[in-house]
Amino acid sequence: MSQKWTRGMFLSLALASGLVACTGETPTEQPPKQPPAEQPAKAPVPADVDKATLAAQAENIALVPSPAEMQKALDRAGITADLAAKVPDRKLKMDVPNKDQVAVRTGVILADLLLTVKSAEKAKLSSHLAEIKTGMGELGAGSDIAATIDDLDGQIQNDSISRDDLVKELDQLSGAVIPEIEYEAGERSVPLIQAGSWLEGANLVAGAIIESGKYDNATDLLKQPAVVGYFQSYVKTEGQDKAPSEVISQLETTLNTLADVCTHEKLSEEDVQTIHTSTAAVLDLL
Amino acid sequence: MLRTISALALASSLLVPAAMADEAEAETCLKAKIWDGYSDGWAVRTATSATLDQGAYRIYLVTLYAGNEYKILACADGKAKNVDLVLHDADGNVVVQDDSSDRQPVLTYTPTTTDTYFVAVHATELEGEGTQAGIGMAVTYR
Numbered sequence: 291m292s293q294k295w296t297r298g299m300f301l302s303l304a305l306a307s308g309l310v311a312c313t314g315e316t317p318t319e320q321p322p323k324q325p326p327a328e329q330p331a332k333a334p335v336p337a338d339v340d341k342a343t344l345a346a347q348a349e350n351i352a353l354v355p356s357p358a359e360m361q362k363a364l365d366r367a368g369i370t371a372d373l374a375a376k377v378p379d380r381k382l383k384m385d386v387p388n389k390d391q392v393a394v395r396t397g398v399i400l401a402d403l404l405l406t407v408k409s410a411e412k413a414k415l416s417s418h419l420a421e422i423k424t425g426m427g428e429l430g431a432g433s434d435i436a437a438t439i440d441d442l443d444g445q446i447q448n449d450s451i452s453r454d455d456l457v458k459e460l461d462q463l464s465g466a467v468i469p470e471i472e473y474e475a476g477e478r479s480v481p482l483i484q485a486g487s488w489l490e491g492a493n494l495v496a497g498a499i500i501e502s503g504k505y506d507n508a509t510d511l512l513k514q515p516a517v518v519g520y521f522q523s524y525v526k527t528e529g530q531d532k533a534p535s536e537v538i539s540q541l542e543t544t545l546n547t548l549a550d551v552c553t554h555e556k557l558s559e560e561d562v563q564t565i566h567t568s569t570a571a572v573l574d575l576l
Numbered sequence: 577m578l579r580t581i582s583a584l585a586l587a588s589s590l591l592v593p594a595a596m597a598d599e600a601e602a603e604t605c606l607k608a609k610i611w612d613g614y615s616d617g618w619a620v621r622t623a624t625s626a627t628l629d630q631g632a633y634r635i636y637l638v639t640l641y642a643g644n645e646y647k648i649l650a651c652a653d654g655k656a657k658n659v660d661l662v663l664h665d666a667d668g669n670v671v672v673q674d675d676s677s678d679r680q681p682v683l684t685y686t687p688t689t690t691d692t693y694f695v696a697v698h699a700t701e702l703e704g705e706g707t708q709a710g711i712g713m714a715v716t717y718r
Contacts, residue, residue: 336660336698339633341668344694348637352622352695352715355639359621359717363690366643458614462607466623466714509690510642516692517639 350520351469354484357401357491358461360511364495367507371498373491374406381417382576384424388535389475390482390525395576396425397486400464404487405494407460408453412446415456419443430474435467481524485541488517489569496566508557512565515552521545537575544568597627598653599710605651605680606712617718618647625712628699636695638715640687647716650697652679656709658701664694677701679709 355363361373380402382395403410403418410418423439442459445451451459464487473479492512499508522545525538534542547568551561603625610620626634640646652659656679663671663683671693674681687693697713 336633336662336700339635339662339664339668339696341664344635344664344668344696348635348694350637351624352636352638352713353692355641356619356621358619359641359644362619362717363641363644366641454614457619458611461620462610462623465620469622470624511690513690514639514692516637 350481353520354488354517355491355514356461356464357404357487357494360491360495361405363511364498367504367511369498369502369504369507369511371502373494373498374409376494376497377402377405380576382421384421384428386428388538389429390478391535391537391576392425392428393475393479393482394486394489394537394541394572396422396429397483397488398490398573398576399425399486400468400483401487401490404460404464405491407457415446416443419446426468426471428475429479431468431471431479435471438463438467478524481521485521485525488521489541489544489572492565493569493573496562496569499562500566505557505559505562508559508562509555512562513552513554513557515549518545518548518552522549537572540575541572544572597655597708597710599625599627599712601653602651602710602712605653606649606714609649609651609680610714610716613647613716618716619718621715621717623712623714625710626697627708627710628697629708630699630702630705633696633698634711634713636697636713636715638693638695640685640691640693641717642687642690644717645686646684647718648683648685648695649714649716650679650681651712652699653710655703655707656699656701656711657703659709659711660698660700661713662696662698664696666692666694668694 357373364371364373382399384392384395386392386395399418399421403415403422407415419439419442423436426435426439442451442456442463446456468483469480471480495511499505499511522542525542525545547564551557551564554561557565603623606623606625610618610623613620624636628634648661648663650659650661658677659679659681660674661681661683662673663685665671672683672685674683676682695713695715697711699709699711702709
């Protein structure tokens with residue numbers, strides 16, 4: 291702060307000196323000047339970065355909103371829907387051969403866990419954590435994450451962690467740990483986990499909008515072309531050596547549909563129905 | 577979890593030479609700020625870290641929801657003197673920037689429409705030539 295503020299003060303002084311010099315006269319018998327009121331100097335933009343550079347160098351790690359954040363946005367939009375109550379009681383098989391499917395399934399369960407952490411019974415939390423642990427193992431996430439999940443599960447079973455602290459730990463797991471791991475299954479793992487979580491969240495939000503009949507906020511709650519484009523870049527199946535699984539094939543179709551919907555300036559009731567149906571088409575295959 | 581991260585942070589700090597960037601120190605600082613924020617209703621979407629040279633920056637694409645309040649935090653290790661945060665809109669215009677000259681800048685912003693933004697984290701001033709700093713950045717919301 292001090293350095294930028296000093297720079298601003300220096301400019302003010304220089305400007306004042308310049309004005310005096312330009313008059314060519316020595317000011318005489320002027321009333322004593324009051325010191326200028328201190329104005330907060332506007333900090334210069336550091337190393338101003340242009341749009342092309344921003345777009346070219348941007349990393350996607352923080353691009354995708356979390357399911358809990360979607361719930362918050364729903365609340366802010368005045369749609370009183372408890373997404374946790376709408377999470378289906380599902381149990382997904384994680385030890386399937388196709389690693390892309392494992393990643394999507396892991397993301398869906400992660401979303402369910404994040405949304406229900408405050409209200410779910412201990413057994414359900416443990417079951418979800420076990421599924422995530424298996425999924426991470428199948429993706430080759432290493433042993434540290436497994437130990438972390440075991441530690442969390444132990445604390446839940448012993449009642450040695452409050453639900454509020456569990457929320458923090460799971461936010462951290464979802465937003466800081468899982469995206470930073472290098473997976474043996476490859477670089478598609480993180481975006482596909484995120485895609486699973488986002489798809490589940492978008493499906494629940496679309497369902498809540500339909501139930502409420504409040505379509506005016508649909509654009510702000512569901513239109514996210516950059517997120518859809520990010521996922522599309524990882525699920526493109528064209529030109530791949532092996533045939534994609536049914537799930538990934540449907541995911542690609544769904545993302546293409548969502549990308550098309552995102553071209554609409556304002557989402558309509560029909561668009562929200564399309565989002566709900568097309569996201570369910572992936573989730574129903576899991 | 578806490579124990580795991582603390583153990584990892586300790587191991588990292590023991591392994592990293594004093595003159596080198598210390599992402600673990602930055603992460604520990606960031607985590608403490610994130611944890612504190614929960615008492616005021618903030619939750620975390622993403623936390624990440626990087627090592628930057630003086631004058632270098634990292635850009636992150638973020639989706640921000642209309643109506644949600646966002647607080648973007650950065651924490652740098654002791655090698656940094658001034659780290660700056662700038663939020664740009666999708667057209668590259670500066671929306672908000674921090675006006676501090678320290679290594680723990682904070683930005684708050686409440687968008688009126690849901691959109692994609694760029695967060696730029698600048699290692700504006702480090703301790704000296706050839707120095708690198710570990711810098712953590714988090715996007716939190718409420």
